[in-house]
Amino acid sequence: MKYVDEFRDRELVKNLSEGIHKITTREWCIMEICGGQTHSIMRYSLEEFLPEEIRLVHGPGCPVCVTPLEIIDKAVRIAQRDDVIFTSYGDMLRVPGSEKDLLSVKAGGGDIRIIYSPLDAVKIAEDNPEKKVVFFAIGFETTAPANAMAVKEADRRGLKNFSILSSHVLVPPAMEAILSVEESRIQGFLAAGHVCTVMGYEEYLPIAEKYRIPIVVTGFEPVDILKGIHQVVLQLEEGRHEVENAYGRVVSLEGNIHAKKVLREVYEVSDMKWRGIGNIPLSGFSLSGRYDEFNAENIFDVGDIQQQESPLCIAGEVLQGLKKPGDFPAFGKECKPEHPLGAPMVSSEGACSAYYRFKKSETGSETESTI
Amino acid sequence: MDFTLNCPIPISEYPYITMAHGSGGRLSHQLIDKLFRPIFSDEQLDAGHDGAILPTVSGRMAFTTDSFVVKPVFFPGGNIGDLAVNGTVNDLACCGAKPEYLSVGMILEEGLAMEDLWKIVLTMKQAADLAGVRIVTGDTKVVDHGSGDQIFINTSGVGCVREGVNIDPSACKPGDVVILSGFIGDHGVAIMSAREGLEFQTSIESDSAALNGLVDAILDASLNVSVLRDPTRGGVATTLNEISKSAHAGIVLDETSIPVRPEVMGACEVLGLDPMYIANEGKILVIVPDDDSEKVLRAMQNHPHGKDSVIIGQLTEEHPSVVRMTTSIGSSRIIDMLTGEQLPRIC
Secondary structure, three states, X not given: OOOOHHHHOHHHHHHHHHHHHHHOOOOEEXXXXXXXXXXXXXXXXXXXXXXXXXXXEEEEEOHHHHOOHHHHHHHHHHHOOOOEEEEEOHHHHHOOOOOOOXXXXXHOOOEEEEOOOHHHHHHHHHHOOOOEEXXXXXXXXXXXXXXXXXXXXXXXXXXXOEEEXXXXXXXXXXXXXXXXXXXXXXXXXXXXXXXXXXXXXXXXXXXXXXXXXXXXXXXXXXXXXXXXXXXXHHHHXXXXXXXXXXXXXXXXXXXXXXXXXXXXXXXXXXEEEEOOOEEEEEEEEEEOHHHHHHEHHHHOOOOOOOOOOXXXXXXXXXXXXXXXXXXXXXXXXXXXXXXXXXXXXXXXXXHHHHHHHHHHHHHOOHHHHOO | OOOOOOOOOOOOOOOEOXXXXXXXXXXXXXXXXXXXXXXXXXXXXXXXXXXXXXXXXXXOEEEEEEEEOOOOOEEOOEEHHHHHHHHHHHHHHOOOEEEEEEEEEEEEEOOOEHHXXXXXXXXXXXXXXXXXXXEEEEEEEEEOOOOOOOEEEEEEEEXXXXXXXXXXXXXXXXXXXXXXXXXXXXXXXXXXXXXXXXXXXXXXXXXXXXXXXXXXXXXXXXXXXXXXXXXXXXXXXXXXXXXXXXXXXXXXXXXXXXXXXXXXXXXXXXXXXXXXXXXXXXXXEEEEOHHXXXXXXXXXXXXXXXXXXEEEEEEEOOOOOOXXXXXXXXXXXXXXXXXXXXXXXXX
């Protein structure tokens, strides 16, 4: 397939791998931010192409994984209502809330629909004027513009029965939160290519400067990821700490100006809770006052829901790069995709799930037989 | 079968299935006499008994059942009717049996368009004729509007197992070869392209087909085949995991050898799905000792339903019960079972 096969080319992968081996003289710890990158690293076993000295740590860039428990519980309560059609991206349906997930609500008769585009939710609202249609608007800067467009479109069409349950998070504050942890061992970042497609990469310049850490904007195919790693390692070996763009076919410095304008109009930056990490100041988008009438949390009575995470789950430490999924004794035993203790085991982009699915054989058959 | 004919039950009278069509009374009989019986046209059905009375056969028999609840009912390349016939025919064929007789149980939802039912029944007859099986008994029930989803079909089938054939996954051994009969993912992607809320334009059609002819060709080439499986729900990945576990052997696949159409690959890239887990309805996985693999492969390639057959992997002593794949870039990864349905990813 054009524009994909070129970036899954065996020869290019081999050359990049040799290049990385050649320049690596000591141990380096690099975090890939985005869950899509984690998925690719696992799917193609990219660690096989890296020298032993390079350790990859899977970052918090999986929207499913960092959406806080209490938002899931709010979604569950709203979706159970008879007067609601609840619409969501597919991944969110299996994320465990404190009591149940959305799939169980659906099984119990809740009208929950998987959609691919937020604008489909707007259409459902238009087609079902007797129902309240709620869209579960989650994600990073990548999904935020499309979700914002749905709100704008509902407003333009004068729909009074459409709202969003919003939980949008932002990458740069999360990077800073990770770097501020004393035990953090992260020495370089692969920045999330699609986030940068929207936002550009200007906002990473002060982070690279402040924490003296190389940041390379990186894509998602094997060649992209190895190229990103190569550039980070090169900077580390040469003692540089710059922001570089290894995903130039998609990303520009200023990003998508139109999308950013829509974001500024519909949202305002606010404090946000991250599942497994906790509250990070100014790390999310909330609906701006202008669009407050589309806020599902105002429309439905869910303000009382507050939840703490399972103390068993080390997802927070995994997402911050302090631990690998396999470090957790329950990994592959009490915690596996059939009954996840935490969200990173749910989404195929989640660090734990990706680890489980693609690396299971290395942990041997004991992961199979325990439960 | 001539599709230009009109539905035998005048649309002006009963354009939709009503509860009365399942009452056992006059309308039930009208449905049977005017629609099912003339189309299926089998002496066993004409006899009007409660069941079919069939001659005994010598040797071993295969018996299977499958229920079909596909949504949407009509999709590019077929409908629930041919799917229901081919599905059971293929299950019998994968037992190494020659499919002989089918039963058809229908659960109709009140409000189903009579014309749709008629089209489905015509397609079933056509599929049965193509596969060379007889539909010899059946049943119809009607449920209230909202208690079903237009139409559910159960088909059961019996067939005679061919002499000398022994399909048994536990008999396959390291070194045996895995052959796949063609492009994967066509059916699942065709269904998705027609599903409400997800309509996208594609030229992909379901691969729904009866594979008993192909199985005949395979068994003509070698009786040493230990596994015949049609990788339907859960796709090639799930079926190979099941085989690997039954055989207590590892399986190693070569990603570059697995045929995926660019349109299917494209849909999977956009939707965040893996074609290895997408359903097929006209493909077969064969495991055969290495010595016989070339002649089986040739026999498959010479059959219309197997012309794109390829060797995709081999059984191994290493990593028992685990399926691994050598990726297109030369690394190795696990192909695990899915927990549930593949859910589309967010980004």
